[in-house]
Amino acid sequence: MAKLKGRGVAAVNYPTGMNLGGDPSQALIHATTTGSFVVTLSSVDLGQGLKTVIAQIAAETLGIPYDSVMIDTADTDTGPHCMGTFASRGTHRIGNAVIMAAREAREVMLNVAATELEVDAADLVTDGKGRIHVNGAPDKGIGVLDVALAAHFKHGNTISGRGIFLKPKSTPVPETGEMDPDSCQAHACTIAEVEVDDETGVVRVLKLTNGYEVGRAMNPALAHQQIVGGAWMGISHALYETTEPYYPDRAHGPLDFSEYLMPGPADLAEMESVIIERPASNGPYGAKGIGEMTANSPIPAIANAIFDACGVRVTSLPITPEKVLRGLDALQAVNPV
Amino acid sequence: MKGSVVSITLNGVERETLVAPGTTLLNLLREHQSLTGTRRGCDQGSCGSCTVLVDGKAKLACLIPVETIAGSRVETVENLALNNELHPLQQAFVEGFATQCGFCTSGMIMAAKGLLSVNPRPSRADVIRAISGNVCRCTGYESIVDAILAAAAGMGKPLKKSA
Known part of the structure; x- marks a missing residue:
């Protein structure tokens, strides 16, 4: 009886977004009288950091401080349309829609500033700190707040913009099956190191070393958060989670969360991750989707590491101690020690 | 069944509340006191979302009938940030x-x-x-x-x- 160590590697391509029957997300932006900008979306931030990243994208495109952007995702009934945050599409689709909306709003903002300053709008630049000035002449300028006030109360103008990103419907070519299902592809590679107890069949993940190619990490801290949480979910899918352990037989399925296995804080693997940036030409500032991919590459890497450790090839998830022990028994039957 | 009046010190303030038999501390906090910072996750003691301190010890509010902790000190997450300064x-x-x-x-x-x-x-x-x-x-x-x-x-x- 021994604890057997093994190492496995796996790499995945992961599509950003999906085709559906045409896949749009919309964004609306308008300036308030306080010089802040509201981005209205129907997209949902459920903890992945969408609001933060979208505010960064809007601020960058408008040329105003991050703190001046408010993200309103209040209501999917009344907001502009969004297909949803799935298929790792949020940053890419909504980010592109926001860039389009922000460009239109920026143009109006610069036109109002040009009128106030009595200069040509084409000569104006934003300093990203809340001021608009003539390129090369920082003194000849006006604050964004004053521009917003002038637009509202003097010019009767709305500083606003509309944006949409649409991935058009793509139909497969009947002869070849060829189609254009996604917008770009992100990439992930994981090396898993595991320890298999050949007496109990229990697998412990010792270390995950991950490389994730995400186009552009819009917010490196949030990207890292997704990677760590996603890799943990990968361990969970590989070794723990199932609603039907003896599918299609419903016996022994968990009925509530006290019976639904997931790794806890004591089951953490040592983790080392690097982000590689190869910007996508159609991504907002080059970004691709990262979300789901982070959970994908650890799963086959762990399965391969188990094979490396003890020679057992398990082809269904999760790889439970029972499956490992049955695999070891089968090997034993073929090659008795 | 008749309710009973239970006194607990909640986030430093002594409170007397009329509770129905079997009312959990979680229900008292969320439904009676509007202290919704304490989350209701599984409601059966397996997720930890409702953890509060009872007499300084971490406990699951969903498993505690209020009547069993009469006279105790209960502290919730709302008590942590003082004078707008985060804990x-x-x-x-x-x-x-x-x-x-x-x-x-x-x-x-x-x-x-x-x-x-x-x-x-x-x-x-x-x-x-x-x-x-x-x-x-x-x-x-x-x-x-x-x-x-x-x-x-x-x-x-x-x-x-x-x-």
């Missing part, structure tokens, strides 16, 4: 990106506070043990463990002013 644990969670969807966060923080009150210099293993009853679906726990250790390391020092 060092809260600050460490913010700075360490230890929260994503946020549903488990208050339970995690209260479990950690229970640990630090008896063990101000915990090891990594101590922290993992203290939050082992708390489920998080987003973070993979690493950032939470790191944040609790960072808060413990910083709690002897004066509070950091935010920039």
Whole structure:
């Protein structure tokens, strides 16, 4: 009886977004009288950091401080349309829609500033700190707040913009099956190191070393958060989670969360991750989707590491101690020690 | 069945409440006191989202009938930030990106506070043990463990002013 160590590697391509029957997300932006900008979306931030990243994208495109952007995702009934945050599409689709909306709003903002300053709008630049000035002449300028006030109360103008990103419907070519299902592809590679107890069949993940190619990490801290949480979910899918352990037989399925296995804080693997940036030409500032991919590459890497450790090839998830022990028994039957 | 009047000290203020038999502390907090920072996750003691301190110890509010803790001190996450200044644990969670969807966060923080009150210099293993009853679906726990250790390391020092 021994604890057997093994190492496995796996790499995945992961599509950003999906085709559906045409896949749009919309964004609306308008300036308030306080010089802040509201981005209205129907997209949902459920903890992945969408609001933060979208505010960064809007601020960058408008040329105003991050703190001046408010993200309103209040209501999917009344907001502009969004297909949803799935298929790792949020940053890419909504980010592109926001860039389009922000460009239109920026143009109006610069036109109002040009009128106030009595200069040509084409000569104006934003300093990203809340001021608009003539390129090369920082003194000849006006604050964004004053521009917003002038637009509202003097010019009767709305500083606003509309944006949409649409991935058009793509139909497969009947002869070849060829189609254009996604917008770009992100990439992930994981090396898993595991320890298999050949007496109990229990697998412990010792270390995950991950490389994730995400186009552009819009917010490196949030990207890292997704990677760590996603890799943990990968361990969970590989070794723990199932609603039907003896599918299609419903016996022994968990009925509530006290019976639904997931790794806890004591089951953490040592983790080392690097982000590689190869910007996508159609991504907002080059970004691709990262979300789901982070959970994908650890799963086959762990399965391969188990094979490396003890020679057992398990082809269904999760790889439970029972499956490992049955695999070891089968090997034993073929090659008795 | 008749209700009974139970007195508990809730976040430093003594309160008498009329509760129906079997009312859980979680129901008292959320439904009677509008203290919704304490989360209702599984309602059966397996997720840790409703963790509060009862007489300084981390307990699951969903499993405690209020009548059984008459006279106790109960502390919830709402009591942590004083004078608009975050508690060092809260600050460490913010700075360490230890929260994503946020549903488990208050339970995690209260479990950690229970640990630090008896063990101000915990090891990594101590922290993992203290939050082992708390489920998080987003973070993979690493950032939470790191944040609790960072808060413990910083709690002897004066509070950091935010920039």
